[in-house]
Amino acid sequence: MLSYDELTSPERALWDAFPEGRRVDLRTGVLGEDHVQEGGQWGPERTVRASVLVALLQGANAAESGAVACLRVVGARISGRLNLAGAQIAHALRLEDCWFDEGVDLSEASTKSIAIVGSRVPGVEAGLSHVEGRLVLRRSRLESGAASPLHRRVTALSLINAHVSGAVVLNGAEITAPEEWAVSAGGLVAEGGVYCKDGFVARGEVRLMGAQLPGGLHMQGARLERPGCSGTALRMDNAVASTLDFSGGFSASGTVRLRGARISGSLTLAGAVLNGPPDGHGPALEAVLMQAVDFDLTLARPPSGIVDLRGAQVSYLHDNHHSWPAVVELDGFVYGSIKEDEAGERREAAGRRDSVVRRVAWIRRSPGYSPQPYEQLAAWYRKAGHDDDARRVLLAKQRHRRRALPPAARVWGRLLDVTVGYGYRPWLAGVWLLVLILVGTLSFSTASPHPVKQGEGAPFQPLVYTLDLLIPIGGLGQRTAWYWSADSLQWLSYLLIAFGWVLTTAVIAGVTRTLQKN
Template identity: 40%
Template sequence: MEPIDLSPVERRVWRAFPAGTPLDLRDGDDDPEHGGGWGASRTLRASVLRKLLLRPAVDGELAALRVNGARITGRLDLRYATIPHPVRLSGCRFDEEPELYGAHLRQLNLSRSFLPGLVAQTIRMDGVLRLTECRVPGQVRLGGARLAGALFLERARLGDDGAPEEVLHLNHSVIEDDVWAPSLEARGQIRLNGATVAGMVNLRQAVLLTPGGRAFDGENLKVGSDVVATGARFDGEVSVRGAAIPGLLVLTQARLSDATCALRATSAVIGEVWLRDARVDGTANLLRGRFGLLHAAPDAFGGTVWLDGLTYGLLTPRLPAKARIATLERDEEGYVPHAYEQLAASYRQAGDDRAARNVLLAKQRRHRSTRPRYARLWGYLQDVTVGYGFRPLWAAAWLAGLLAVGTAVFGPHPPAPLKADEHPPFNALFYTLDLLLPIIDFGQEKAFKPAGWHQWLAYGLVIAGWVLATTIAAGITRTLSRQ
């Protein structure tokens, strides 16, 4: 039985409901954002819709509320209600934010509608929740929601210049499909803290603006596949701290900017992170992150980086070690040994041992810069002579040069023998080798005694030999300890 106080348009909706007949109220002026002036022929009271939705279904009919282009006055209060019928209120204007706290619905479609806000914490949805192209200047509160289908937010506009800091709250929600939000525009924070998304989070070409705040909060977010934000723009921090993303985090061609921290992925476990042609203007905090693959050119990071504890399997694109080392030297914490070891391990995994050695050499040089001035001398000596053990051929070059000098000096002017009647024939080459090599004994050094400045040259060769031997031994020890 119909209520007797229904308006003509409400009566049409009431009669269309039992069979799920669509009702289109559009008349040419169809922008719901400016629908405050829609007349009585398009106006429905929220209280009437509530009574209609709470009606039991008629046997043999598939009831549904399908209305397009209506103005809904009053507050649609469905708190804790169980609505077994599909609800589609598309292109509608809500004068007040709907109250769906704790409600249980089969499916809800509010596409292209204007809502001051949406209160729907702990809502249960047997199907999808569609907010496609919605305009919501206030908050969409879906904390603790459980959706058996997807959440659609493509081309939606959330918040405005005077909006609260948080415009979409999905904390601890469970979505058993995708969060589908390409081209979403949000002037305020998007929060998925502790949320679980069985499918993917799609933010392609999205624009999230929270200057000085957090634009995207995905801390402890768990997704079944990927988070894709190709070409997106984030003005404010993007945080996926502690997130578990087994597939891809795609920030290709994205722009991230924040005065303090533009990207935070601390302790996140991610299959692949793609920053191809991306730009991160602000600090990138990747502490203790674990990535299977990291695709990031050095110029992707416009600010400082935090890399201590970061591990990754492959690092692409493949670049010379010098280009990657420059990024490590911008670490906010200064000298971070683990960052160098991880980069070297990545080069070794790719089969580029030479690049790995260059990285480890850079590590020793950076470590030297952190030591007191008096302690740097030994480091400089190891660097010049054998490149901290990573340039063994340098030692050979030094030995060859010193050997040539000694041979050239002692050859024309042999030193006097210690015992005139007991000495081997003098050989300038092997005499110099005896001076340079502290372990090998050719019998020349003990048989002859130089004098004058030749004696000082001999002392210098002995000292140089010991220094070379010590630095070579230190380099070999360092190499063996890494192995």
């Protein structure tokens, strides 16, 4: 136990102020001397042992009647490790502009609000902690310490499976663990959300896997870096949040990974920069199986890596001409509406003059062939009332599919494309029928056929004979009544019969698709 007699002057000031919740300010008022980066040079007159803080928070100096005890200190150098692991803390803690010689351990602690503002701390361990209030590290500078024999990974801020009833506020903080995890907060529950705004910087991976953030994650203007290595800048696999806000100049050098994340509101990257991993390998945005209501991907410039949206589901997609890199994974991506942003104005993408061309080119950025992106796009056009555009998309799907077929099938596919547009352009079949009627009529007018039976049958009519060959159902009496001695005209007859079957079938298929609004 600490005795009052063995306390130093600044420690006695803090001891006396604690029961009344008064703030103790140890700053000198000299601008150069009060900079936190100079805290390693502060002497005994500004030094407080971490054990004194622990003793006070554990009730060493009871609160006075009519006052609320609170530990508040400004401009102090905290010597030793602030070890509150497993503690039951009934008082709020606020440390401002302080220098910590060693890290802070809040693992498995149960505390009131904690604020370490504008301070330098060699790591905060708060795994499995329970904070009744807010956890504030605003403007603080956290750095990973030395690895221990029991922990291979070194984390500057650990909030693994922590529960914060208020918000986690990291606005303006700078968290550094370049080759490791800057923030490790898998399973974190932050009911008031997580705020990383106002110049927040993380050098190292930020991990929020399985986090539950009813108040959302707000990273407007944040900068995430993985200097000197490849990998992930932000990992939020299977996280659940009301909103994810990566707007306002947000930038990430490394993958932003949202695999399986569920966002009940909006996911916005408006004006964001996704640089992808520094070594150029890996996606810039990986959102496989992600779910969101509103997905805003109106980036400041095209991502430098792949955007992977396989299996993702969104109700509203907003994009612009910077949204998509050279390679986009879209297989299984489902959306209800697309709006394009041009000059700050958002308009429905369907119905625009070059809409189909642009959207098909978008799908073609996916490696390989998959029918789902085409079918999804066509379904969206149909839902918007643009059936012709939907058929153009499905025609593009068949043309893309043809590239993956064997040579013989590609030849047949090209024939179907040229003649009937795979059935999505039935009017082409009508054009071909008119051409064949004209060719047949002119060809058969140059010679006289022989009657099958002399003196029987209707007189020969080149036009009617040609129609009789091209129409496979029924008969006009000309084809069975006449035959040709010239081989060329006889072979022409066979070809017209064959083309008649193909084109008539295509016309019927096209009309059926039109009636079905396909």
